[in-house]
Amino acid sequence: MRHRYLSLVLAFALPLTAQEPTPTKPAPAGDALRRALVEATVDRTTIYTAANQLLKGSAEARVQLLTNLAAVSAAAAKTPPAADAKPAELGDDVRALMAEAAVGNAEQSAAALAKLAADTAAGPTALAQLDTRGKQVVDRCLLSFVRAKLATNAVYAGQFAELRDFEPLASTTLLAWAKEAPKEATQQGFRGACLRAVRDLLPADKGTDAMRQDLRNIAQQAQHTSDQNLFLTAICALHQFGDPSLFDQVRDGIQKQAEGDAPQQKLMVASTLADLHYQLRQYDKAAEHFRAAIDLLEKDGGNTEGLSTVCYNAACSLALAGKTDDAFAYLEKALQHGQKGRQLSKAMLEEDHDTISLKQDPRYQKLLETYLGSRQPAAK
Numbered sequence: 001m002r003h004r005y006l007s008l009v010l011a012f013a014l015p016l017t018a019q020e021p022t023p024t025k026p027a028p029a030g031d032a033l034r035r036a037l038v039e040a041t042v043d044r045t046t047i048y049t050a051a052n053q054l055l056k057g058s059a060e061a062r063v064q065l066l067t068n069l070a071a072v073s074a075a076a077a078k079t080p081p082a083a084d085a086k087p088a089e090l091g092d093d094v095r096a097l098m099a100e101a102a103v104g105n106a107e108q109s110a111a112a113l114a115k116l117a118a119d120t121a122a123g124p125t126a127l128a129q130l131d132t133r134g135k136q137v138v139d140r141c142l143l144s145f146v147r148a149k150l151a152t153n154a155v156y157a158g159q160f161a162e163l164r165d166f167e168p169l170a171s172t173t174l175l176a177w178a179k180e181a182p183k184e185a186t187q188q189g190f191r192g193a194c195l196r197a198v199r200d201l202l203p204a205d206k207g208t209d210a211m212r213q214d215l216r217n218i219a220q221q222a223q224h225t226s227d228q229n230l231f232l233t234a235i236c237a238l239h240q241f242g243d244p245s246l247f248d249q250v251r252d253g254i255q256k257q258a259e260g261d262a263p264q265q266k267l268m269v270a271s272t273l274a275d276l277h278y279q280l281r282q283y284d285k286a287a288e289h290f291r292a293a294i295d296l297l298e299k300d301g302g303n304t305e306g307l308s309t310v311c312y313n314a315a316c317s318l319a320l321a322g323k324t325d326d327a328f329a330y331l332e333k334a335l336q337h338g339q340k341g342r343q344l345s346k347a348m349l350e351e352d353h354d355t356i357s358l359k360q361d362p363r364y365q366k367l368l369e370t371y372l373g374s375r376q377p378a379a380k
Contacts (some may be wrong), residue, residue, distance in 0.1 A: 029197075033065075037102050037133045038095040047133075051140035062165040068102050068109045069134040070168075075117050076127035088122040098126050102134060138169050143184060146174075146194060152351040154218070156316070157281055160197035171201045173213065178218055178234075191218075192233040196279075207241025213296045219246060232272070236279040251276060267296040268351050274313065283320040290314035294330075308338030316354035327365055335371035342374070344372075 036050035038041050056060060081087065090098075098111035103342045143164065149159055163170045177185065178194040183370040186192075219234035221227075232250075239247040250275065258353070274289035290313050297307045311334035318327035338344040349355075349368070358364045 010252070012175055023210070027091055031103075033137065034099050034103060036137055037130060040090070044135070047136050047140050048144075050137045051144060054137065055141050055144065059165050064105065065103060066138070066166055066169065067106070067135075068104070069138070069257050071109065071113055072101055072127060072130045072134060075113050076124075076131040079117055079127060081124040081128055088125040090122055090126055094119070094122045094126050099259075102130055138166055139182075141166060142170055142173055143182065146190065146197060147185070147187060149351075150189060150193050151347075153345065153348045154352040154354075155196070156352055156354045158200055160179055160200040162195075163197060164201055167201060171198050173274060174201070175214060176199050179214060189229055192230045194238050195230075197232045202241075204240050204242065206290075207243075211241055212238060212243050217243065218247070228272075232276055232279060236276065237306050241281060247276070247280070263296055263300065270296060271310070274310075274317075278313070278317055283317045287314055287317035287321055287323070287326075294333075308334050308344060310316045311337060312344060315358075316352065317356050319355050322357075324357060324361065327355075327358055328361070328367070331358065331364075332367055332371075335367060339371050 020333050032049040032053045036046050038301060039046070053095050094116070097116050100108045101116060102109070104112060108228065115125050119126075121181040138185060145160070145163060163174075170274065174194040174197045178191045178198065181190050181194075195215075215238040218236065219231055222231035222234060235246045235250055238244075246361035254269055254272050254276075258266055269295040270289050274286050274293060277283075280288035290310055294307065294314060297310060311330050315334055317325045318324075318330060353362070
């Protein structure tokens with residue numbers, strides 16, 4: 001699906017305030033990750049380099065690191081430095097133990113942690129540093145990943161599934177960023193992307209009362225600031241994690257707004273309902289509303305960019321619903337309308353997993369060669 005921002009502002013009031021991994025070898029001495037974790041001082045470049053190394057490495061290495069960091073965090077909580085104590089100077093022997101604790105295999109990490117915990121002089125400082133630096137590296141990994149996905153302008157279920165390697169830190173951090181984005185996150189839609197990531201990482205039965213309240217608060221804030229994309233994403237996340245009430249209220253309220261005769265109002269309603277059902281992964285219903293929006297746009301005779309986007313989103317929903325022939329029909333319409341302004345970029349088409357079923361069909365390559373003039377990579 002192509003990401004877009006809708007113009008329909010929800011004006012009606014809502015009661016939003018109611019209701020065992022493969023072992024890995026210790027990193028070599030010059031390794032960026034090791035340096036970021038154990039050197040006395042580091043700058044942002046070192047943290048960024050370590051994060052990039054981790055993202056490009058194996059899933060097994062990421063899982064092992066996160067397992068080790070969880071153990072480090074637990075050990076650091078048990079032996080925190082005294083509030084008035086001067087941080088201990090860490091010698092090479094201590095930093096070698098820190099590296100094994102963080103990037104060693106399970107046996108190496110456990111042994112190194114035990115030695116650090118038993119060192120009453122340097123242990124608390126070493127563990128506190130490891131805990132802090134580890135979280136900084138993981139945060140940078142998450143930030144880079146979310147920003148890269150946003151840059152493609154594609155939106156689809158499972159888009160952030162690779163971040164499961166970073167659990168359980170990932171979902172906790174992403175939910176916090178959905179409430180308040182970090183300073184480095186300046187892209188439009190970042191907070192909504194964080195919520196979609198949480199939905200990809202956690203199954204529905206992992207919703208808690210505290211999470212649901214956070215989602216209500218995010219929805220309320222988004223409503224007050226007229227951030228419709230974040231508002232709709234929040235109520236769909238709330239529906240997934242056990243509270244469909246706000247989704248139902250919003251859906252019913254929007255449908256009532258379609259009772260008037262104004263074509264523009266009907267278009268906004270159809271677009272919003274399509275987005276709601278798409279985000280809830282009810283693809284048949286989403287396709288129905290996307291088609292209604294297309295009919296209204298075609299009658300209007302303008303807004304070629306909007307028509308290209310909605311046709312493409314209809315094709316995505318139909319593909320996900322298993323209606324392949326219909327999906328191809330709308331994909332061709334999207335490419336026709338988007339050809340002049342190049343609204344459908346190669347990067348977005350390559351990234352979007354909604355159309356994987358279409359990419360396996362010879363018709364897909366023929367369409368792209370016709371309208372974009374070059375072959376696309378085979379679907380993974």
